[in-house]
Amino acid sequence: MSSPAVSSGGVPAEIIRGAPPTPLLRLLTAVAARGRRFAGLAVLLVAWQVCASRGLLGAATPPPTQVIETGFDLIRSGELPVHLLASLERVAKGLSLGLSAGLVLGLAAGLFKVAEDVIDAPLQALRMLPHLALVPVFIIWFGIGETAKVALITIGPIFPLYLNVFHGIRGVDERLVESAHSCGVRGLELVRKVILPGALPQILVGLRQSLGIGWLSLVVAEMTATTSGIGFLVTDAKEFLRTDVVFVVLVVYALLGLSTDLAVRAIERKALAWRRGLVAR
């Protein structure tokens, strides 16, 4: 078997096979690999710029340069940070409630048969309901204030996380559990050392899905009856035909979703290092 220490530097396999890599060569390949990944995006941006400035996308579509400019204006005026903060607060509240609920329910159902019997059927039924259709009900229940919005962001992320935690736990290799059992590992220690790590890959998939749904719920929640939040920014801009502002917010949505996804992937890289067989310390 090959020595795993060789590949611990994160160097692509092609280099290992050839001559010993110099630091410069390593840097160049890393840049090239990144470059390829961003090439498609760059082409898209350039095409957008060219088409928009020639009016090919209609008079209401701003070119990227204008979107960037408007973005900086919004930041400088303090408008974007204020609204962004309001939105982030809603998402933080909703996600912390929803993710906790999904995790706890999934753990309970996965670990205890009794809990599964009680929890699983209603959750499966609720899961089939598009949670965004609950907006009218929530407005009737909670009024048009913050509660209805946070509730909507709470509900959506519960289901993907619940489902993945539950199935992650059930998918843990029974033989590993038995072998740990034979080593005297029981109860909480078994959950901590065997069941949770075994379920973790699946749990992280659920987390990524849940975060995506959290952001989606934010968009819908802020479409009605708001005076703050980046969703309000869009509604407001629409009234004044400020498509450049609308585009700025779209970009912000994309960046927000991307950043949480990257964060989870970073956790994955760290927590699931064993899967790549690295000898990293």
Added chain:
Amino acid sequence: MSITGISRTADAGRGTGAAADRPAAARGVRVRGLRRAFGGRQILRGVDLDLAPGEFVALLGASGSGKSTLLRAVAGLDTQAEGELDVPERRAVVFQEHRLLPWTRVWRNVTLGLHGRGLRERALRALDEVGLAARADAWPLTLSGGESQRVAIARALVRTPDLLLLDEPFGALDALTRIKAQALVSRLHARHGPTVLLVTHDVEEALLLADRALVLADGRIAEEFVIGIPRPRPVDHPDFTALRRRLLAALGVDPDLRRTDTDDTDAEPGDTPDTATDTTATASAPTGTPTGEAADAPAGGPAGPEPSAPDLEPGRAVAQQETR
């Protein structure tokens, strides 16, 4: 056989009494009337089993005969087995698959379930005995099959078990690695002297390692063979030939490959076509034994098989009776 090395470490680390201090009876195994059914199918029908302290016993049987079921019951992993079990408190199991936690580094796998200080030192000492101290910080997925199984053996060793249960531990290894792993287990047994129950389907392995071989058939211990060959045993010891013939016969396999029992449902699928074409041999088998023996004599070893040949028939008769 004195207990050395690891058990002393255990004393330093945990303050528990050494295996050698305890009465011999507590280190052996006594099983009476062990029964276990799966969905109405009775697999174990009252097994009686005695293992003397420090004894190495191999448990053989056709696949599906309940070998592993018996081992799991003795290991205390089967809560639904009924019967009288008197088993040492300190026991360790090595399974056919290494069953290391892939998300836990090698040395932490070795000390899984142990608590207290100096765990890493104990793990390193056990890993050193199986020649893998250098891989202590590796992830299990970076190990080869043989290395993983050696880690699993180290995980058992570090517990200084009075009873070591091996469930076909070499079954998944390639032939050369298997020989090395068998030698390792033999050495470790000589050094630490735990009572060992080895479940295997490999007759050679049983002969090489065990003091006694038991054949499980029809839910009971059907036959017992004492393997009195002095250790260390060379793989080509002449006495092996005779013992092998008797063991194979007890397992319902004809050592001359001339006949199979058509009612033997546990026969390997690959055996059937060969023997089906060989109808004349099958029919003439009982009377044809002498000629067959003569034809086989050069390959069968010089002196070994001839005196034991008469034993073969009664042995087989018993096996046939017991096998359904």
